[in-house]
Amino acid sequence: MGDGASRAARAIAEARRIVLKIGSSLLVDSQTNAVDRARLEGLAGHVAGWIGEGKQVLVVSSGAVALGARRLGDGARPGGLEGKQAAAAVGQSLLMAAWASAFDPRDLITAQILLTRDDTETRRRWLNARATVGALLDMGVVPVVNENDTVATDEIRYGDNDRLAARVAQMIGADLLILLSDVDGLYTADPRTDPDAVHIPHVESLTPAIEAMATGPNAGIGMGTGGMATKLMAARIAADAGCATVIASGGEGFSADARSTLIDAATTVSAAYKQWIGGSLAPRGRLVVDAGCGRALADGKSLLAVGLISADGAFGKGDPVAILDGAGAEIARGLVRYDAGDLSRIIGVRSADLAAALGYEGGPVVVHADDLALRR
Known part of the structure; x- marks a missing residue:
């Protein structure tokens, strides 16, 4: 087991929490589309x-x-975007049935989740999707x-499942993303055409030099809609x-012991999430809390209604808010976790x-402690 394999296995x-992405080239036979x-x-x-x-x-x-196109046949499926969408509608049930039959003997239940880009970029939908997935995983x-x-x-597509993953x-808040396709990692060049291509087992940081490898001879590696370039784009998002x-x-x-490329995370899951809340989102409202609540927040506690003094702004559930002291x-x-209307009714109200x-x-x-970033 080489160094890259041992790092990946560790x-x-x-x-x-693992996200395992599996490309269509692995799931569907290219000759039969089954x-x-x-x-x-x-x-x-x-x-x-x-x-x-x-x-x-x-x-x-x-x-x-691919599965839907096979079931419909060339004569039954319209062309263009509508044809692809029709094939997806037919094929998704076939895909889920295949996964269910693979997991059933292992007494594991599967759940279908279909997402568009809006679902992970619109805060309220993102929070709802996160809560649903978290409940399923638990x-x-x-x-x-x-x-x-x-x-x-x-306009609302991810474009490939590497970036979706x-x-x-x-x-x-996964700590590992595994991208499976028909290539065993990043190379200095396309190993299918260059016998001198060198496999890269470990990437500590996605530098411009590393990313340039995927936009050159490596770009087309992979049979799906992605390729190595989109895999490194996905790795950047994940890192x-x-x-x-x-x-x-x-x-x-x-196999975890097989040759692969491990790309390190650039931070921790918790730190990245807190940074996103504290530094990337513009507040839609302001909440003023009493001194006791302020001390509780500093100690890592959640913000409770009883600690509120006032609230203003036109915010909805899931929106970012600024929290102020007296x-x-x-x-x-x-x-x-409340919209402005409901929150105005429970300012200072005890939990009971x-x-x-x-x-x-x-x-x-x-505001739950997990969804709160303190201002330093």
Whole structure:
């Protein structure tokens, strides 16, 4: 086992939450356009093994369009974007059925999740999707994610499932992204045409020199819509979110001990998320808290309704807000769990009295500690 393989194996062994992306070239036989069931069962075995070790695993799976096109046949499928969307609509159910049949013997339940780019870039939808996926993972379910090709247009598409997988890894706070296709990692040149191409087992940082390798002779490696360039784009997204990336081949059956490329995370998951909240989002409102609440926030606690003095702004659930002390100094920023209208009804209200004030059970947390970044 070489250095690259050992690093990747350690990364997998230490990971808590894994996103496994599988390209269509691995799932669908290029000659018949039928599902490669033996390969799916092998991959399902890996996932089941990881879950048995206490990990949480989400699968990003391509293949719906190819399977749908096969079922429809050339004569039945219209051309253009509509034809591809129709094929995706037919093929997605076939794809999920194949995954369910691979996981059923291992007593694992699968769940279908179809996303467009808006779902990971619009805060409210992002929060809702994150909560749903988190609940599924906590229940031991295997979410199977694909782009919603039936409704996605060029304006709202990810364009390839490498970047979709990276955005999903960012969304759920994964610490490892595994990109499986028909290539076993990054090379200095295209190994199919250059016998002197050198495999790169470990990348500490995605420097311009490293990224340039993927825009040159390596760009076309991979049979799907991506290639090495999109894999490194995905790795950049993941690294900035605190997630390491393994680029590996699943062509002969995936193995953690096989040759691959490990790309290190640039930060931690928690630090990246806090930075996003504190430095990248413009507040939509302002919450003023009392001194006791301010001390609790500094100690890592959540913001509760009872600690609020006032709130202003036209914000909705999931929007970023600035949190101020009684003197008007900003002490934190966070994602609020109530819209402005409901929050105005529970300012200073004790937890036991919230349901009566709201007319429903909304919970005492206004901004959860996990969604809050302190201002240093």
